[in-house]
Amino acid sequence: MEGMKPRIALPPFPRFRGRLHDARTATSIGRWLGLAITVCFLTGVTSHYLQRPPDWLADLLPSRPTWGYRFSQGLHVASGIAAIPLLMAKLWAVYPRLFVTPPLRSVRHALERLSVAVLVGAGVFQLFTGLLNIVEWYPWPFSFVPVHFAVAWLLAGALLLHIVVKWPEIRSHWGLRSAGTLELPAEDAADRRSLLTAVGAGVAAVTLTTVGQSFTPLKRLDLLAPRHPDHGTQGLPINRTAYAAGVSAESARGWRLTVAGPKPYGLSLAELEALPQYEVRLPIACVEGWSVEARWSGVRIRDLLERAGASPRSRVRVVSLERRGAYRVMEMGATYAEDPMTLLALRLNGEVLSLDHGFPARIIAPNRPGVWQTKWVGGLEVL
Structure with a gap:
């Protein structure tokens, strides 16, 4: 009819007739x-x-x-x-x-x-x-x-x-x-x-x-993966930078770790470094699939809990200095907290942590997702 627009025929689905479509x-x-x-x-x-x-x-x-x-x-x-x-x-x-x-x-x-x-x-x-x-x-x-x-x-x-x-x-x-x-x-x-x-x-x-x-x-x-295990600051890849987390050298200046428990206390970085230091070899294993092993040194979490008058089998809440993010607050179960390899790490491969790797202190624990190896730790709370 006059005035009607012509109908546009849709292209047909592709037709595969090969013998192997069986x-x-x-x-x-x-x-x-x-x-x-x-x-x-x-x-x-x-x-x-x-x-x-x-x-x-x-x-x-x-x-x-x-x-x-x-x-x-x-x-x-x-x-x-x-x-x-x-x-x-x-x-x-x-x-x-x-x-x-x-x-x-x-x-x-x-x-x-x-x-x-x-x-x-x-x-x-x-x-x-x-x-x-x-x-x-x-x-x-x-x-x-x-x-x-x-x-x-x-x-x-x-x-x-x-x-x-x-x-x-x-x-x-x-x-x-x-x-x-x-x-x-x-x-x-x-x-x-x-x-x-x-x-x-x-x-x-x-x-x-x-x-x-x-x-x-x-x-x-490793040509097509988004991460290479050797590429990154201090030899480790970085997913979340200090800039992305809203942490700067200024915000970490005058840092003091707070530990809340039966006997709460605080420690400066110098006081933390004066405590017995332990070194472990543990991997950072990220949910995106990359992982790499490194040497970490710092203070055992169980020692910090005992100093606060808590059992080493206590559950712990860890709070980061970062201003935003779904992983700013982390809870660590008792099995991780009491493990002697779980550290509040201060050094990576013999060097002081870089800001992007969590300076002044970060968590490192065995058999743990990288998103819960909390960086820029500001406080521990015994639960």
């Missing part, structure tokens, strides 16, 4: 993707409860092995990064099945479609928001940690439902050779091996060029 290829890739997501989920839950333990768990968290958090968080980030090319390959293999018609054929098919929709959505969300987190870019309005933790459980549930619904088909294609009529032409087997080799090479490439930020024997290959 259940056998999807299963071959899916078992490795499932393993990567399972490892990522379990280490992520471990990381979350080490960062934000419920009250009943706070005094039970272990301080040993000293490298525990370094290992679990490094594995968490590495498995998450490895899962990205696996997820892309999996979606490529199943793409034609995502838009079948009719969309719902039975109750079982509806459950399958629901599990796939949630699985794809949650998987893409988790992996790519996690990737942005390790470069500390947050282009979203929500708090990353609680949302990432909640969606992790959603992803785990969707994966479990998907495996249950698809188990007959998965079992048929799981082995090295399919049975009966499911056996595919020989030419497809060669192409499939080439595809899986390429996917494996991609996973190996992204892993080897990023895992060095935590697994330091491979640090020379």
Whole structure:
């Protein structure tokens, strides 16, 4: 009719007709993707409860092995990064099945479609928001940690439902050779091996060029990770600078540590340095996946608690000089407080702490997330 605007035709979805868009290829890739997501989920839950333990768990968290958090968080980030090319390959293999018609054929098919929709959505969300987190870019309005933790459980549930619904088909294609009529032409087997080799090479490439930020024997290959374990002031990377925390040399001038307990007291930096000093080798292990071991020296937290008339197994609140930030106040469970390796550190690798590393004093404790190795400590409070 006259006056009506012509209708603009939308471009059709891409149509993939290759032979390898089949259940056998999807299963071959899916078992490795499932393993990567399972490892990522379990280490992520471990990381979350080490960062934000419920009250009943706070005094039970272990301080040993000293490298525990370094290992679990490094594995968490590495498995998450490895899962990205696996997820892309999996979606490529199943793409034609995502838009079948009719969309719902039975109750079982509806459950399958629901599990796939949630699985794809949650998987893409988790992996790519996690990737942005390790470069500390947050282009979203929500708090990353609680949302990432909640969606992790959603992803785990969707994966479990998907495996249950698809188990007959998965079992048929799981082995090295399919049975009966499911056996595919020989030419497809060669192409499939080439595809899986390429996917494996991609996973190996992204892993080897990023895992060095935590697994330091491979640090020379650390080309794509946002941190290098040797780059930073005093040989350690820095996530949060003194400037970002609102701490300056002027604000630290005349610093005095306050310890609140049954016998409260205060110590100047000179008085703190006059106390027995201990040296430990402990890693800083950050939630973004990088970690590096260093030599720290300072006063044991348990000695400071005993001087305040408190039990060395007391829970401790640590308050930083920083003016803002979600980690300005930290609570340390009794297991960490009594560990002889937990220090109020004054020196790093034999040198006085730089301002960015927490001058005049910071916490260093074994098996602890880096965000809770509080810098610029102003006070300790016995709880």
